[in-house]
Amino acid sequence: MFIRKAFLLLSTFFFVIGLLSFPALSRAQENPYFVAYDHYLEEPGNLEVEYFSTFGTQRGGNDFHSYWMEFEYGVKAWWTTEFYLDGQTTFGDSTIFTGVRWENRFRPLKREHFVNPILYVEYEHKSDADKILKEGEGHDVEADFLVPNALARQQINNEIELKLILSSTVKGWNFTENTLAAKNLSNSPWEFGYALGASRPLALKASAKRCTFCRQNFVGGVEMYGGLGDRYHFGLHDTAHYAAPVLGWNLPSGWTLRISPGFGLNDTSHQFLLRWGVSREISGFGSMVARMFRGRP
Amino acid sequence: MRLCLVFLSLSALLLGGSLFCPAKESQSNNFAPEQDGKPESVYGEIGKAPEKARAKRNPLQNDPEAAAAGRILFEQRCAECHGDAAEGSKKGPSLRAAEIQNAEPGAIFWILTNGVVRKGMPVWSKLPEPQRWQLVSYIKSLGIAPARTPKSASDESRRPSAKDSP
Numbered sequence A: 001m002f003i004r005k006a007f008l009l010l011s012t013f014f015f016v017i018g019l020l021s022f023p024a025l026s027r028a029q030e031n032p033y034f035v036a037y038d039h040y041l042e043e044p045g046n047l048e049v050e051y052f053s054t055f056g057t058q059r060g061g062n063d064f065h066s067y068w069m070e071f072e073y074g075v076k077a078w079w080t081t082e083f084y085l086d087g088q089t090t091f092g093d094s095t096i097f098t099g100v101r102w103e104n105r106f107r108p109l110k111r112e113h114f115v116n117p118i119l120y121v122e123y124e125h126k127s128d129a130d131k132i133l134k135e136g137e138g139h140d141v142e143a144d145f146l147v148p149n150a151l152a153r154q155q156i157n158n159e160i161e162l163k164l165i166l167s168s169t170v171k172g173w174n175f176t177e178n179t180l181a182a183k184n185l186s187n188s189p190w191e192f193g194y195a196l197g198a199s200r201p202l203a204l205k206a207s208a209k210r211c212t213f214c215r216q217n218f219v220g221g222v223e224m225y226g227g228l229g230d231r232y233h234f235g236l237h238d239t240a241h242y243a244a245p246v247l248g249w250n251l252p253s254g255w256t257l258r259i260s261p262g263f264g265l266n267d268t269s270h271q272f273l274l275r276w277g278v279s280r281e282i283s284g285f286g287s288m289v290a291r292m293f294r295g296r297p
Numbered sequence B: 001m002r003l004c005l006v007f008l009s010l011s012a013l014l015l016g017g018s019l020f021c022p023a024k025e026s027q028s029n030n031f032a033p034e035q036d037g038k039p040e041s042v043y044g045e046i047g048k049a050p051e052k053a054r055a056k057r058n059p060l061q062n063d064p065e066a067a068a069a070g071r072i073l074f075e076q077r078c079a080e081c082h083g084d085a086a087e088g089s090k091k092g093p094s095l096r097a098a099e100i101q102n103a104e105p106g107a108i109f110w111i112l113t114n115g116v117v118r119k120g121m122p123v124w125s126k127l128p129e130p131q132r133w134q135l136v137s138y139i140k141s142l143g144i145a146p147a148r149t150p151k152s153a154s155d156e157s158r159r160p161s162a163k164d165s166p
Helices: A003-022 A142-146 A284-296 B002-028 B040-047 B064-078 B105-114 B131-142 B153-158
Strands: A047-056 A064-076 A077-092 A096-106 A116-127 A154-171 A172-183 A191-199 A216-228 A241-250 A256-265 A272-282
Touching: A064 A284, A191 A241, A241 A272, B040 B105, B040 B153, B105 B131
Parallel strands: none
Antiparallel strands: A047 A064, A047 A272, A064 A077, A077 A096, A096 A116, A116 A154, A154 A172, A172 A191, A191 A216, A216 A241, A241 A256, A256 A272
16 A cells, blocks of 8 residues: 555656656647547657546546546657556545556658558556546446446556557648457456547647647547447447547647547446546657666766 | 555556667667768658658649748757757758658658657657648758768767777
8 A cells, every 4th residue: 555655656756857857858740539549659769757637437436536647658650658657536436556567669661651550569557546537447337437436446457558559640640540358367257348539630730939839739620439348248348438528738848738538438338427638748868767777977 | 465566567567668779779760961971761661651642733833832831840850850940860861851851842741640650759740730741841842951970079079989899
């Protein structure tokens, strides 16, 4: 318990210190999605620190606020690795740490094509109390969230998640389709899910002046995601689905802000999810760490 | 406790990745031109642009603001690797070399779109086409500059000489 709290505290501390002390901030051109992924990886050597929140309504129980932090690092131009810390507050219940995730994305093709595949592999170590809804999978439905935190946190799951990301950019529009297969390592069947996204900057040409509110800094779009059942009961029966407009604002100062109101599309979905997030990219983080340990100035 | 172990393993992996990958990259991708010329492979990729891509004309070549907008984009996305004045650095080659400045705008646009993923340059197709052409306008406006001498006196003094070797 103490270790978990210290862990959260330390990560928050490093997040704040990191953001305040890194001078080499790069201007990100981030997509606005919360769930869907496109085919663009982190630039090599850059670290992106991100914080995301989700407020969700809960029928028959208490609403919740879940949150996660991402540390996204570009190891190579074809490989991005991410580390997540998840937590949640269920109103009228408690605030708890719910797990960690380690995600890797690989770009198998050297060049840009009409459809660009990305391979995604993630390991999750999380409790049943996890409510970040970072993906729709299997038969996960709103009723699963009714279990009190004290009970739900006792069930720990180790899960492997695979995704095939197919993404295309045409005339400024990005279209992406993610197919998901997840396996709980404790003898559960494979579960499936999907995410779809489309987005476009509000202006395609850049302004010749530095500006904060120029249309090119805003990226708008929509995403849709949900579960597709499991190996034995594949399909839409007893699954949850969401549609959400998304808006991202890439500030010239290096920050990116995102917001997305999401709506449940069937009776087994949460009726409303409000997501928001803030991120900042730190250029040359890898070189800086390497220099630090090699004793170079 | 198990969480702790997982976290420690992941931390070790991430730290190892961040320490060794850049180190390896800086050795293999030393883009700073050598005194007797430029490493052949650095600019070789631009020669691979297909004929159709080379033949593309810059639709913004008559736009008086294209280079100015391209400069801002360059500072935000490219200067980190290619240097503030596009003169090159250890992470990326000079864009003021004859190989780039004499290349067709379409070939530069092709490189921006496709990246040189295996050698560390990301795909920049996430920038809309007009912005990539604005970048091309800026890069072409720079003109050829003499190869930068990569080894400053301080660098030279830090470099181990043959007689320092055992």
